[in-house]
Amino acid sequence: MEDIVYSVITAFTSGGSLVFGLCFLFLYIPESTFLGGYRIARKTAAAAYLGLSSLYLIEIFFDNHDIGHPLSQSIKLTVGSVQALFFTYTFISLINTRFVTEKKVWRELLPILFFIVIMVVSYVLGSNSLIFKINYYLFVVYYVVRLIRYLVLFLKEYRACFGRADNYYSGEENLRFRWIYYSFFGMFAIGVMLLLLLFFPGNKFIYYLFILSFMPFYSYFGVGFINYAYRYKIIEPLASGDSQREILTGNKNDKRKQSEIIGEALNRWVLQERFLQQGLTIEDLSSELNTNRTYLSAYINQVKKQSFRSWINHLKIGKAQKLLLDHPEMLVVEVACLAGYTDSSNFNKQFVKITGSSAQNWRNRQLAQNPIKAK
Numbered sequence: 001m002e003d004i005v006y007s008v009i010t011a012f013t014s015g016g017s018l019v020f021g022l023c024f025l026f027l028y029i030p031e032s033t034f035l036g037g038y039r040i041a042r043k044t045a046a047a048a049y050l051g052l053s054s055l056y057l058i059e060i061f062f063d064n065h066d067i068g069h070p071l072s073q074s075i076k077l078t079v080g081s082v083q084a085l086f087f088t089y090t091f092i093s094l095i096n097t098r099f100v101t102e103k104k105v106w107r108e109l110l111p112i113l114f115f116i117v118i119m120v121v122s123y124v125l126g127s128n129s130l131i132f133k134i135n136y137y138l139f140v141v142y143y144v145v146r147l148i149r150y151l152v153l154f155l156k157e158y159r160a161c162f163g164r165a166d167n168y169y170s171g172e173e174n175l176r177f178r179w180i181y182y183s184f185f186g187m188f189a190i191g192v193m194l195l196l197l198l199f200f201p202g203n204k205f206i207y208y209l210f211i212l213s214f215m216p217f218y219s220y221f222g223v224g225f226i227n228y229a230y231r232y233k234i235i236e237p238l239a240s241g242d243s244q245r246e247i248l249t250g251n252k253n254d255k256r257k258q259s260e261i262i263g264e265a266l267n268r269w270v271l272q273e274r275f276l277q278q279g280l281t282i283e284d285l286s287s288e289l290n291t292n293r294t295y296l297s298a299y300i301n302q303v304k305k306q307s308f309r310s311w312i313n314h315l316k317i318g319k320a321q322k323l324l325l326d327h328p329e330m331l332v333v334e335v336a337c338l339a340g341y342t343d344s345s346n347f348n349k350q351f352v353k354i355t356g357s358s359a360q361n362w363r364n365r366q367l368a369q370n371p372i373k374a375k
Contacts, residue, residue: 009211014053016215020222021049029229038232040100041093045225048086049218052079073198074119074136080194081112081143087187087221088150094180094228095161095235115139140198147191154184164238166307167297170280172346173234179224186217237283262299265289275315276340282308316340317354320347324363325370332359 024046093100122132165174286293320339336347
């Protein structure tokens with residue numbers, strides 16, 4: 001019975017991966033120079049899915065259902081290593097289009113190919129040979145080191161992208177690529193489960209958890225990856241901003257004068273309550289002030305000690321606080337709309353984050369301390 005379950009799940013996984021891999025190969029990508037990295041990611045994602053399909057077909061062909069068998073263990077280790085490489089590079093390329101190059105991919109692949117060649121040759125000579133066992137355990141160590149390295153690398157790139165989003169958008173657009181974050185940790189969790197399965201091949205709980213987890217993950221990521229072609233405009237300005245350079249003179253007095261000009265322009269902009277615009281970006285603000293986007297962002301970070309999004313939210317919440325006190329009859333939802341928020345849940349989240357309490361509780365507390373305003 002167990003052999004039948006294993007065969008069905010393996011065949012289903014192989015077929016599903018084949019379908020997604022072919023979808024990636026023929027996926028339509030809009031004409032955009034920005035999507036060059038996405039085109040590379042499409043190849044790596046297709047390779048990951050097709051590679052998974054091929055390797056499990058090999059396992060079905062050899063009709064080997066013993067998950068503790070050296071061949072089965074070696075195939076899973078090979079699959080895990082290749083998947084970790086292709087998926088990590090795919091994830092990073094979606095948030096940093098300049099990161100992935102074919103040269104980098106091949107440099108990462110060469111050690112894996114070396115282990116695979118030694119594994120195949122030594123297996124032909126005998127699966128219990130000393131060379132096979134040494135190569136296998138070295139491969140496992142290499143896999144563990146690779147997983148840790150990929151975790152650190154992804155978190156570094158993701159945080160950098162998140163920071164760029166905070167300094168470009170005033171809204172919650174960064175949440176639209178959270179699926180990449182969840183997908184990576186789904187892949188990482190499956191990688192860890194595979195590692196546990198290699199060390200404890202007889203543990204049925206780990207085995208069934210592993211085989212029942214990776215297909216939903218592959219499906220979730222596959223759908224998200226296909227939809228990315230229609231969401232890329234959210235990340236595109238984050239990449240283009242990296243190429244901008246500050247236009248600053250070398251004289252300190254000139255720099256101070258430029259800062260004063262920017263500060264005065266920002267103060268006028270705030271007094272006019274232009275921050276209440278919905279969907280505001282640093283690009284919009286720099287156009288209004290007729291200044292350099294990168295320098296303006298740096299000014300807000302250094303002088304206001306906040307990211308662009310945080311600064312705008314503080315201004316909006318300050319406006320909301322004034323409305324809550326000046327118009328006690330007004331509903332919180334109405335206040336949120338007048339403060340420039342289209343989503344009341346985002347307004348509530350930002351209000352709690354900045355003031356430490358909900359809008360209604362904050363108003364009740366303030367009015368209780370100042371009964372005159374409640375009338």
